[in-house]
Amino acid sequence: MDAQGRGRAGDIDPADQWVLNPHTGEYELRLTPSAPQSGIPGPRRSAPSPSRVGAPAGRTATHVAPGRGVPPPRRRRGAPPEEPLPGRRGRRPVKQKSKAKKALLWTGGAMAFVLVAAAGGGYLYIRHLNGNITSVSDDGASTGGFQSDKAINILLIGTDKRTGAGNGSYGDKNSVGHADTTILLHVSKDRTNATALSIPRDLIVDVPDCETKQEDGSTKVIPGTDDVRFNTSLGQDERTPSCTVRTVTELTGIQADNFMVADFNAVKTLTTAVGGVEICLAKDIDDEDSKLKLSKGTHTISGEQALAFVRTRHSVGFGGDLSRITLQQQFLSALMRKLKSNDTLTDPTKMIKLAEAGTKALTVDSNLDSIGKLKDLGLELGKLNVKNLTFTTVPVVDNPTEKVKATVVLNDATAPTVFDMIKNDVSFTEVKKKASASKSAEAAEEAARLKGTKSAASEVRVRILNGGAAAGSAQAELEYLQNEEGVLKSENAGNADAALSRTTLEYAPDQADQARRLADIMGLSGAQLKPGKSVINSQGLPTMTLTLGKDFKGAGVSFTTATKAPEGVQQSTADKVECAK
Numbered sequence: 045m046d047a048q049g050r051g052r053a054g055d056i057d058p059a060d061q062w063v064l065n066p067h068t069g070e071y072e073l074r075l076t077p078s079a080p081q082s083g084i085p086g087p088r089r090s091a092p093s094p095s096r097v098g099a100p101a102g103r104t105a106t107h108v109a110p111g112r113g114v115p116p117p118r119r120r121r122g123a124p125p126e127e128p129l130p131g132r133r134g135r136r137p138v139k140q141k142s143k144a145k146k147a148l149l150w151t152g153g154a155m156a157f158v159l160v161a162a163a164g165g166g167y168l169y170i171r172h173l174n175g176n177i178t179s180v181s182d183d184g185a186s187t188g189g190f191q192s193d194k195a196i197n198i199l200l201i202g203t204d205k206r207t208g209a210g211n212g213s214y215g216d217k218n219s220v221g222h223a224d225t226t227i228l229l230h231v232s233k234d235r236t237n238a239t240a241l242s243i244p245r246d247l248i249v250d251v252p253d254c255e256t257k258q259e260d261g262s263t264k265v266i267p268g269t270d271d272v273r274f275n276t277s278l279g280q281d282e283r284t285p286s287c288t289v290r291t292v293t294e295l296t297g298i299q300a301d302n303f304m305v306a307d308f309n310a311v312k313t314l315t316t317a318v319g320g321v322e323i324c325l326a327k328d329i330d331d332e333d334s335k336l337k338l339s340k341g342t343h344t345i346s347g348e349q350a351l352a353f354v355r356t357r358h359s360v361g362f363g364g365d366l367s368r369i370t371l372q373q374q375f376l377s378a379l380m381r382k383l384k385s386n387d388t389l390t391d392p393t394k395m396i397k398l399a400e401a402g403t404k405a406l407t408v409d410s411n412l413d414s415i416g417k418l419k420d421l422g423l424e425l426g427k428l429n430v431k432n433l434t435f436t437t438v439p440v441v442d443n444p445t446e447k448v449k450a451t452v453v454l455n456d457a458t459a460p461t462v463f464d465m466i467k468n469d470v471s472f473t474e475v476k477k478k479a480s481a482s483k484s485a486e487a488a489e490e491a492a493r494l495k496g497t498k499s500a501a502s503e504v505r506v507r508i509l510n511g512g513a514a515a516g517s518a519q520a521e522l523e524y525l526q527n528e529e530g531v532l533k534s535e536n537a538g539n540a541d542a543a544l545s546r547t548t549l550e551y552a553p554d555q556a557d558q559a560r561r562l563a564d565i566m567g568l569s570g571a572q573l574k575p576g577k578s579v580i581n582s583q584g585l586p587t588m589t590l591t592l593g594k595d596f597k598g599a600g601v602s603f604t605t606a607t608k609a610p611e612g613v614q615q616s617t618a619d620k621v622e623c624a625k
Contacts, residue, residue: 176403179413181257182303183286185293189411190301190421195469196231198421199289199300201278203307220279221307223288225354225372228298230466231425237432237471240376241462242369243292244440245275246451252294254287273451285409295438295454296463302421303409310405311351314379317401318394319387320346321378323353324623331359350375360624366437366452370614370624373435377618380430431619434472436462439613458610467595468605472615490570498561505533505587506549506562507579511540513547513596520599521592528600529565535581537589544593547603551588552578558588567602 182188190196202225226243252268266281277283277291285303293299315321322344330337336352336359338345345353354372361367383398403415412418439459440452465472506525510518518536525531549568551559552575559573578586595603609615616622 173399173403173415176400177413177415177418178407179410180285180305180407182289182409182411183254183256183263183284185254185286185289185300186303186409186411187299187301189417190424192420192424193233195233196229196421196424197298197300197466198229198231199285199292199303200227200229201285201288201303201305202226202310203278203305204275222275222280223278224275225369226274226288226292228292228296228300228466230298230469231428232469232471235424235427236429237473238428238434239466239472240373240433240435241296241466242373242435242437243274243295244365244369244438244452245273246365247274247295247438247440248272248443248451248453249274249277249291249295251277251283251287251291254283254290256282256284256286285407296466298463298467302412304412305407306405308351311354312347313401313405314398315346315350317397318346318379318382320344321350321375321382323375323378324621326623326625329356329359329624331356333358366440369437373437373616374622374624377430377433377435377616377620377622380433380618384430429619431617432471432473433618434615435618436472436609436613436615438462439610458613461606461610462613464597465606465609470605470607472609473617490573493556493570493573493575494560494563496560497557498564499557501530501561501565502532504531504558504562505555505581505585506531506558506590507535507537507581507587509537509540509589509591511547511591512543512545512594513592517592517596517599521590521596524599525565531562531565533587535587537581540591544591546572546595547591547593548572548574549588549590550574550576552576552586555586555588562588562590567604569603572603 187197190198201223203221204224222245224245226245228241228243229238230241231238248271250268250270251272254266254268256264256266258264266283266287269276274291274295277288278285285305289300289303322342324342325338325340328338328340331352334352334355334357336349336356338353354375355368356371357363357365357368360371403418408418412421439455439457439462441455442449443451443453464470508518508522508525518538522534522536525534547568549559549562549572551573555578556575562568563570563573579589581587597603
């Protein structure tokens with residue numbers, strides 16, 4: 045049996061066997077005892093005539109009778125009709141509650157954006173969907189894959205590669221596939237909020253050296269280049285998606301757990317699968333380049349028209365890439381609202397189409413190379429409420445070296461704060477936290493460490509170790525504390541025995557006032573203060589130990605994390621309908 049055959053069991057179509065379980069509120073695949081179970085159920089379609097046996101799958105679904113959530117299983121030829129169960133005639137399916145968050149859906153960037161996913165009966169479709177998935181090596185650029193007990197960072201890359209039917213007519217049909225649209229999706233550890241950070245393709249960055257795995261199993265290092273457009277991190281000089289991941293890490297300090305890549309076809313197939321996405325225009329648009337022509341007001345777009353919408357830039361905003369990013373964020377918000385709507389999540393036929401379209405549309409990293417792994421990721425993403433998904437863009441300014449403005453550079457006044465908020469899992473929206481009693485007690489204990497008297501800076505005695513910061517950090521921080529803050533009783537104690545992800549300050553109970561002063565100077569949190577014991581310094585005196593971890597940002601740079609985005613940083617949430625201007 046091949047993937048195209050869908051594994052029909054006798055005369056029963058597997059898609060007709062999805063029924064609602066009133067006890068769980070989920071659709072399940074029910075098989076009759078006499079029918080062999082199919083490993084690959086497929087979308088519902090008409091029974092094949094002899095002339096159509098072996099024809100490709102994916103035909104138009106047959107009509108579902110009004111008032112029925114899922115049609116009953118077809119009976120075999122010659123079998124007597126079954127009587128309906130008593131009291132069940134004409135009833136509608138039980139309304140689903142939070143189960144509606146579970147859906148096997150993928151999209152990516154502006155052409156590639158993963159929003160919601162999860163299972164229901166998705167694993168029953170596993171063998172066929174696994175065959176749809178294309179994966180490439182992450183070349184060691186990522187963390188090795190997301191974890192359910194940590195914050196998640198997924199890099200979503202939309203390429204400008206013109207492969208696929210009808211795409212050769214768009215612009216440069218010979219494009220190698222640059223990183224045309226890139227979004228870093230950060231989902232908080234507690235899954236209450238997320239931030240989708242768009243990275244402008246014309247942002248000037250340094251692309252680092254990139255080690256890539258070749259088809260023959262060997263590795264090749266592609267030399268990096270400085271002061272180039274961000275979009276060249278993919279495709280240029282045979283760079284792979286892992287090169288884009290490395291570039292984002294160097295730019296933001298955030299290492300992606302996984303990545304997903306999609307070309308033009310993703311927008312077309314996914315919007316068609318959901319039956320179109322509703323967008324809003326504040327003015328008429330007639331864009332010759334993108335071939336989009338729409339009047340002011342709301343429209344439902346899909347396929348080619350949806351692709352034209354996300355490619356439009358000359359007819360919106362200032363007519364540049366930053367204006368197009370805003371348009372794409374509005375589109376993605378609308379797509380997410382559609383994906384989370386009941387008319388999508390409660391329609392098994394539409395769900396199957398989405399699973400098909402999603403798995404075919406994306407290329408994923410080798411740590412997401414199965415439907416099971418994608419399902420697990422989807423279960424995590426599906427916990428998110430759209431009102432707490434914030435779209436924002438890397439803060440930039442015009443490139444000051446150009447007379448004719450064509451590229452942008454980082455806004456040094458605000459970009460570091462945005463990056464730090466994401467790294468430190470700070471929400472861009474107001475989220476009501478439901479902390480457990482134990483976590484509340486722990487937080488209270490940490491906060492208490494910062495309360496109390498503080499000694500004078502001249503009385504603070506501390507030794508500094510480098511436990512994962514850049515080389516020379518301990519000496520640089522020592523000089524800052526002595527010369528700028530008056531912490532004269534301090535010394536450089538070299539390297540720590542082990543690397544730490546987070547900077548810590550260990551002190552004895554009678555040094556608490558010294559610890560509070562140093563925490564105040566450095567912006568250390570209560571969680572970074574570790575009550576313990578003192579050590580003897582080079583002068584034979586008891587001293588605290590400051591270990592600089594991987595989170596150390598530089599001498600004199602405060603550890604205090606911003607609690608809200610800087611003034612002027614553009615942001616919007618996915619639950620709000622915004623009209624393109």
